[in-house]
Amino acid sequence: MDTTNTSESPATETDYVRWLDNIWAERLLAARDRKPDLSVGILLWPTFPMMSLTGIIEPLRHAADFADNSRPLHCRWSIMGAPGQAAVASCGIRVQADAPYINPTDFDYIAVIGGLLPHLRAEPSKHRDYLRVAASAGVPIIGICTGAFVLAQEGLLAGRKASIHPFHAEDFRLAFPRLAFSVRDDFLIENDRITVPGGVSILSLMTELIRTHCGPDRAAKAVHQLSLTEHKGLSAFDHERVSTFRRVEDSRIQRAIVLIESCKGQGVSPEQAAEIAGLSPRQFGRLFRETIGMTPKRFIVETRLRYARFLVENDTLSMTEIAYETGFSDAAHFSTAYRQKYGKPPKLFR
Structure with missing residues (x-):
């Protein structure tokens, strides 16, 4: 019989892992029967920027629950992939997929986090198949950092303007000369396609999505939790x-x-x-x-x-x-x- 008590501090490393597993199991069980206000499915490309991933998850985590309990109530997120599949970030950290390729209509958004340009064709083939299914189903798709290049490669930005980082502007212009783009926007939302250049801009986008789906109080909580309270100047x-x-x-x-x-x-x-x-x-x-x-x-x-x-x-x-x-x-x-x-x-x- 497992006597691990989630209210007590773990004594050993094994107990600590079990303690964490139990906490997350409790949180997921509590959230399972409640439809979230905002849900995001995430696809990671090889050499993706870690900041873009945390920029999605951390605002959702803070907006998802009251206080600092981190239960996925109001918001949920899943990093999708084949069983055992992991993506290596540009900093070298491996991130394991925590869900299979879920029906895209179960999400409010599908987020594509691109990697370094030379590695854009090295993703699992099912990633692009899934994107096309999501687009056909009318699910809004977010291209983050070079994720905008992925969307353009799949023909998913036709007739739309993309927000591109100035560092990648010339590459985007040469690769997609017929597509309009901007380097002056934190993000652009156009006809079920959202593009964001990465960096801190992803926090700006997530705040807007949380405000739209969860209300201004949830957005304010996320902003507050992600800010330095001592800081009195401008963000x-x-x-x-x-x-x-x-x-x-x-x-x-x-x-x-x-x-x-x-x-x-x-x-x-x-x-x-x-x-x-x-x-x-x-x-x-x-x-x-x-x-x-x-x-x-x-x-x-x-x-x-x-x-x-x-x-x-x-x-x-x-x-x-x-x-x-x-x-x-x-x-x-x-x-x-x-x-x-x-x-x-x-x-x-x-």
Whole structure:
């Protein structure tokens, strides 16, 4: 007779494993007869990014139950594959499938997490078969990171615009010249297809899905649990909203813009931007002016001012703190540059 008590601390490693198994068995039994508000089936491609997987599961886990009990009540998720099948992440960690290929209509979404581009054709063949069945059944499909490439390869992005990471933009354009894409969106939802470039953007998407299916209280819980409570500044998502410049066709100028905007215009010079573009400073300056309509130096200053305006309107920092935060020598210099750009001093915008 098994006398393991889940309320007591395990004494040995064997007891610990059994203790964990019993806890999860209890949780699954408690959740079995309740239809979840949100369920996601996950397909992992070889060399997938671990952050994308945790970016799906952790918001669902926190939204799925009250307090920190982690019972899969409101939300459920399954990593699908053949029995014994495991996928190796790009960091080398093996992740075992915990479910067979479940009927896709049992899920609200099927999430495809792509891997490194050279390995996109190395997935289990049943993954793509399952995707086609899910698409035929009308189940919304999410392409995460290079998962968007997988969807495009299967013809599942026809007539839709995809959200692609700037790092993969040129690869996507060359591979799928007839498909529209954006490098300026955290995610795009278009006709039962969702694309997200990966990284922290997956948290933004999952928050939106939780809000839609489970309500704002569940979404707020997930956001709260995934945030540092001591942090009083803006979130990563808020900071990224500052970067609003549209994609340009010339990939060299695009790389320079990504560099400048990722730094919010600080600690980067026109010479550094020229270097990442692979051009001499003179060539870069001329091409930048022709493409963007201003000098690289002016673009850097305007990037800092866009960031400053966002802080003025959305944060509680003082004007002096914002001046230092955005790379101005003092509040007076900041106020002058701000007025020249926006026609009014920053205090009037707050």
